Each structure stands twice: as C-alpha cells, then as structure tokens.
Amino acid sequence: PVADFEPTVWLRLVDGSVIVGSSFTATSDAATVGLAGGQSLEIPTRQIHSVRFHSASNALTEQWAEAVDKDVRGDRLVVRKSPESINYLEGLIAEVDAKVVNFRYEGSDVKAPRERLEGLVYFHALKPDFAAPVCRVHDANGCVWQAKSFAASDRSVEVTCLSNVRVSLPLGQIDKFDFSTGNLVFLSDLEPQTSEWTPWFASATLPEALSLMYSPKRDRSFANGPMLLRQQGDQVSYDKGLSLHSRTKLTYRLTGDHRKLVAQVGMDARVGSAGHVELTITGDNRELFKREITGADEAFPLDVDISGVRRLEILVDYGKNMDLADHLNLCDAMLTQ
Known part of the structure; x- marks a missing residue:
C-alpha cells in the first residue's frame, strides 16, 4: 500500500467495483474521490451504488446490507446511531462536502454532519445489466476494479471499468489481475x-x-x-x-x-x-x-x-x-x- 495512505471512504460502483479512498465530495451529478498517491478520480453519481464513511463493522454487517439493497426507492442517508446501530432516511442527495451532506427529505433541506453518518446510498430506477468483466484488477490499497478493458505501460495500467469509469493505476500498486471471472462462479x-x-x-x-x-x-x-x-x-x-x-x-x-x-x-x-x-x-x-x-x-x-x-x-x-x-x-x- 502507499505509505501514509489512510482510507476514510469506501465506494461500491453499480458494476461491482470497490474503491477505497481518502476523500469524497459530490454534486448531484458527479463525485470526486481521492485515491492513494494523491490522485483524484471523477465519477458520475449515476455510476455509484453506495458510499461508506466507516470501515466495515461486524456489528453492522446485516444492517448495512439491508440499508444499501433492501427496497430502495430513493437516495438514502444512513445515520450511525451507535457503533452497533444504524438507521436511514430516504430522499435526495443534493451535495456532499468534506464535513456535511446536503440531503432533501420530505420537502426540507437537511444538513447532516458526515461524522454522524455511516454512509450514503444512491438510488437508480433502472438497474444496469453488465457483461462479465475481462478481469478484476486488485490494487494494493484494497480497490477492486471490474475491468471491461485495460492497457499496461512501463509505469501504469489504464483500466476502463464496466461502468466506463477510467482510472490510471501505478504498476507498482497492482496486487493481481484475476482472469478467472468468466470461468467460475x-x-x-x-x-x-x-x-x-x-x-x-x-x-x-x-x-x-x-x-x-x-x-x-x-x-x-x-x-x-x-x-x-x-x-x-x-x-x-x-x-x-x-x-x-x-x-x-x-x-x-x-x-x-x-x-x-x-x-x-x-x-x-x-x-x-x-x-x-x-x-x-x-x-x-x-x-x-x-x-x-x-x-x-x-x-x-x-x-x-x-x-x-x-x-x-x-x-x-x-x-x-x-x-x-x-x-x-x-x-x-x-x-x-
């Protein structure tokens, strides 16, 4: 892993890619994610499934799974009531900065401090249907990229995900290429x-x-x-x-x-x-x-x-x-x- 990299955000894209980042901000249309090594990645919010502001907790495994996938009918603001309990509001994510999430709930604008949140869930009326990736690219910082295509040079690997999110990964940060995706379940x-x-x-x-x-x-x-x-x-x-x-x-x-x-x-x-x-x-x-x-x-x-x-x-x-x-x-x- 990159030295001094401290993950503070964990994203899941609609294509199943997992991104571990150091920062996350967003408008209604696009998000900016800080990656290891100082790189910033722009991602359309229509390609984001969920965002978590805390590392996975055994106590919240079942509750988080329900919050992100069960009967989602709108964007969700997932509130951390305690280290063992979360709840959520359903509405519209308007904007996310380093400290506050602006959320529209039942006609009112709610400013939620990020420190009190477990994460966010983005609603998508149409569920995308992706082909199998040509491979999964695992990097040393915990990211897993569902690759539609990739090209390697002497110093980096350019990955295009199934969701068309593109990222340039330093070659030294690649953990492995998993080509088994099409041959196993x-x-x-x-x-x-x-x-x-x-x-x-x-x-x-x-x-x-x-x-x-x-x-x-x-x-x-x-x-x-x-x-x-x-x-x-x-x-x-x-x-x-x-x-x-x-x-x-x-x-x-x-x-x-x-x-x-x-x-x-x-x-x-x-x-x-x-x-x-x-x-x-x-x-x-x-x-x-x-x-x-x-x-x-x-x-x-x-x-x-x-x-x-x-x-x-x-x-x-x-x-x-x-x-x-x-x-x-x-x-x-x-x-x-």
Whole structure:
C-alpha cells in the first residue's frame, strides 16, 4: 500500500467495483474521490451504488446490507446511531462536502454532519445489466476494479471499468489481475433453489431469531466476521464462501456446464477442536462426496467432479456431538468450467 495512505471512504460502483479512498465530495451529478498517491478520480453519481464513511463493522454487517439493497426507492442517508446501530432516511442527495451532506427529505433541506453518518446510498430506477468483466484488477490499497478493458505501460495500467469509469493505476500498486471471472462462479453468489436448516431439538414452531442465527451465511462466518480455517498450523482468513451449521441442506439448480466444485473446507477455527459434522455432496441424486469433519481436523481442499450435474445438493448433517459448535466453512467455494 502507499505509505501514509489512510482510507476514510469506501465506494461500491453499480458494476461491482470497490474503491477505497481518502476523500469524497459530490454534486448531484458527479463525485470526486481521492485515491492513494494523491490522485483524484471523477465519477458520475449515476455510476455509484453506495458510499461508506466507516470501515466495515461486524456489528453492522446485516444492517448495512439491508440499508444499501433492501427496497430502495430513493437516495438514502444512513445515520450511525451507535457503533452497533444504524438507521436511514430516504430522499435526495443534493451535495456532499468534506464535513456535511446536503440531503432533501420530505420537502426540507437537511444538513447532516458526515461524522454522524455511516454512509450514503444512491438510488437508480433502472438497474444496469453488465457483461462479465475481462478481469478484476486488485490494487494494493484494497480497490477492486471490474475491468471491461485495460492497457499496461512501463509505469501504469489504464483500466476502463464496466461502468466506463477510467482510472490510471501505478504498476507498482497492482496486487493481481484475476482472469478467472468468466470461468467460475462463487457458490455464495448464487441463490439456492432450496435452503433448509433443521435444529437438533425439533420444534413445531421454530423461532425466527433462532432460524436467522443458524441459517447459512454467505461470505461471512457465524461470528459475523471473515471465515477462518486452520491450515498448516496457522489461521487463514477468507472473505468468500459459505458457513453452514448442522443440519443444513442446500439445493442448487445448475446448467450442466460446470465441471468441478472446489473449496477449502473445515470447521471455523474459532470453535477450536469442537464440532463434528458429516458433509455429503450429491449430484442428480448420486452421491459424489462424503466425509466426517471435526474441529480437530486441518482444513482440506475439496475437488468434486460435477460434470453434467443439474441438481446439486450440499448436506451438512449432525455428527457425534449433536449440533454443538458445528460451524463448517466452505471457503472460496466455486463452480468451475
């Protein structure tokens, strides 16, 4: 990362690009984002999905996801009531300067201090439909650029995003080029056809809070943080994958075009040696993989042939200790062609 770079703003564009910046100001039409190294980037507000003024917090993960994506009918001013609670107003973002957001709410102009805000959400009546990027460009400061095209020179890489946002990145700040986007699908990005969680102690009426607590988690652990696996004596953190509690059964409808289901699998490192489950993977009613997994086991690579499979089922069943600490992670779980 660039020395002395202190991120203060995190943007998500409508094409899925993620920008980590040092400053953010905006008119109704365009925003200016300060990047590492002193570069400024001009972005039309029609290409901005959301802006966050605080780094991601485990306590606010669910609330922020709801604020930015659930039933959005206007721009949103997301207010930080406390480190564990946010709320939002829906109206129109008029202007953003370094200290204040001018927001129009129910016919009145509201001047909201940025220090009291979690972030902003921009409303778009028409949801853009983008083709797959040719690659994802990751830089050393945490940005991820969904590239439609790019051109490299001796000193920099010129990236054009799917949303036509253009940025020049110093070559030394490039972390990696990910060209796998067209050949794989993360399982956590797919909506299962069915998702069933069954508690160890059966109940005629399952409390909603309990169901929410133990239902499958996408791209986070049951601790609301990154998924952790114990690998070669170390704890390795993952941001993509599924966390499943026994007894969970997921069913996916596939096109039959994928060849492999791959993942890094193990109990979440937070449970220590506890936990015991049986993982079964079935394709078109045919058992493809079955294994008992405990918290004492090292994580292992999963590689299952799913050629031609149209109905994929993943079952995490009870082991020998009821459902105690049964927090199984399928990290970087993906379908490949």
